[in-house]
Amino acid sequence: MLTVHGMKASGNCYKVQLLLELLGQPFRWNEIDTLAGETRTPQFLSKNANGKVPLLELADGRCLPESNAILCYLAEGSPFLPDDRWERAQALQWMFFEQYSHEPYVAVARYICKFLPADHARRADLDRLRERGYQALDVMERHLAAQPYFAGGRFTVADIALYAYTHAAADGGFDLARYAAIGQWLQRVSAQPRFVPQGA
Amino acid sequence: MLTVHGMKASGNCYKVQLLLELLGQPFRWNEIDTLAGETRTPQFLSKNANGKVPLLELADGRCLPESNAILCYLAEGSPFLPDDRWERAQALQWMFFEQYSHEPYVAVARYICKFLPADHARRADLDRLRERGYQALDVMERHLAAQPYFAGGRFTVADIALYAYTHAAADGGFDLARYAAIGQWLQRVSAQPRFVPQGA
Structure with missing residues (x-):
């Protein structure tokens, strides 16, 4: 199961949620309060050294930051990423x-x-x-x-x-x-x- | 022949030049002086409404802005863009x-x-x-x-x-x-x- 570490109020995080919903792909949402410093903890920084959400975590623990890179990754092979x-x-x-x-x-x-x-x-x-x-x-x-x-x-x-x-x-x-x-x-x-x- | 509209002093433009040289792909360089307003002329804005260099122009006149999008486009099928x-x-x-x-x-x-x-x-x-x-x-x-x-x-x-x-x-x-x-x-x-x- 995919995990999205994100903050609902963030537009960058909403991008990832919206695409996953459009794809009909199940995911777990881990709400992160960036305003409370939750992206600056050692645990979070070990997943994304740049200390930002959204962060996509695959079932095997691999992590991908950057909202638009996540969109391209998730959309691969779907109509939402052009083949041409x-x-x-x-x-x-x-x-x-x-x-x-x-x-x-x-x-x-x-x-x-x-x-x-x-x-x-x-x-x-x-x-x-x-x-x-x-x-x-x-x-x-x-x-x-x-x-x-x-x-x-x-x-x-x-x-x-x-x-x-x-x-x-x-x-x-x-x-x-x-x-x-x-x-x-x-x-x-x-x-x-x-x-x-x-x-x- | 590809044309790169760019300014030699700009790192974003250098990215495109460097990749084309690494690929061994011939191209024409059209030097644009952004400090003199040459990206704000009606002619330039008709090619890139966002008024920025670099801008890649294909032989058929199609134009692509954004340095990193240009890199991905040019590197397609080469070792410089991963297949995986x-x-x-x-x-x-x-x-x-x-x-x-x-x-x-x-x-x-x-x-x-x-x-x-x-x-x-x-x-x-x-x-x-x-x-x-x-x-x-x-x-x-x-x-x-x-x-x-x-x-x-x-x-x-x-x-x-x-x-x-x-x-x-x-x-x-x-x-x-x-x-x-x-x-x-x-x-x-x-x-x-x-x-x-x-x-x-």
């Missing part, structure tokens, strides 16, 4: 875009607004985070105005990766009402068979 | 680690030190960037103390991705002398057949 070389490259392109140009702004703004005290010094970062986050949303909107999904014309791991924090962008103060194509794409994702919302 | 599902997942794990936990600190510190004026306000970020960059180097050192390469026990795209900015970390004020295993790994990478140094 070019389409798979496009899925990866959008997953690297997500981790470099989207998550550090959209997810971090959400983290500051949702999990830190209202008078926390990091709120000073919000203007810059929102500026860069909107740039990422603009890039997504331009793509989705012409294509229903991010790679290969169909629902893939790239959509799961980008859905995780985009659907919750309002938590970080982003106004999604200005993005018509993103709004329709969010609906297409949540209409997938076996879809589960975050927190389920 | 678990080993490929490990290569991806380290490539996502590189873009999320390494490049934003090690590369950005280098950028500030090497390309911005000595009195630039962003120098105030250097302490935090170095703290996080050293955390990434610590994770690499721990892995390399037990393994010669990052994935599958042999040289892969994960090593290319992590070599690009690690070999130049001193430019950002990082002291690599404290990392014996990283030092030996850097030598193993630069000893690969057809290796070319950055800037070549």
Whole structure:
């Protein structure tokens, strides 16, 4: 049985839960409270030296960190990871875009607004985070105005990766009402068979 | 013929050059001056809406951004991308680690030190960037103390991705002398057949 070490409130962890549900694959969820330092214990660091969740643990004890690497691993051989070389490259392109140009702004703004005290010094970062986050949303909107999904014309791991924090962008103060194509794409994702919302 | 739109001084662009040289694959290099705004022109944005290099352009005009997605695409079917599902997942794990936990600190510190004026306000970020960059180097050192390469026990795209900015970390004020295993790994990478140094 697969074990997912993760925190339900984390979009990166939700990616893994969502894919496993879509695949209909049984798994055990081990809730980790990162805010309480549970990713910095010697036991956790022995499984992932980088001290982050999600972490996928196979039945034989092998461990794989990095949400988007986990998605690719789990989706192998399923319709959610393209077989075609070019389409798979496009899925990866959008997953690297997500981790470099989207998550550090959209997810971090959400983290500051949702999990830190209202008078926390990091709120000073919000203007810059929102500026860069909107740039990422603009890039997504331009793509989705012409294509229903991010790679290969169909629902893939790239959509799961980008859905995780985009659907919750309002938590970080982003106004999604200005993005018509993103709004329709969010609906297409949540209409997938076996879809589960975050927190389920 | 493949075209790489890139900037020689960029580690992300060097990754693509290095892999193509290792593969012995001919390509055309189109030097782009990002500091002069050449990634923000309408012509460039029509090829990559995210306005970044490197950008791989195929002979038929299709374009692929994101350095690590380009590495995976180009390495497909070569010894540099593992065939085995678990080993490929490990290569991806380290490539996502590189873009999320390494490049934003090690590369950005280098950028500030090497390309911005000595009195630039962003120098105030250097302490935090170095703290996080050293955390990434610590994770690499721990892995390399037990393994010669990052994935599958042999040289892969994960090593290319992590070599690009690690070999130049001193430019950002990082002291690599404290990392014996990283030092030996850097030598193993630069000893690969057809290796070319950055800037070549």
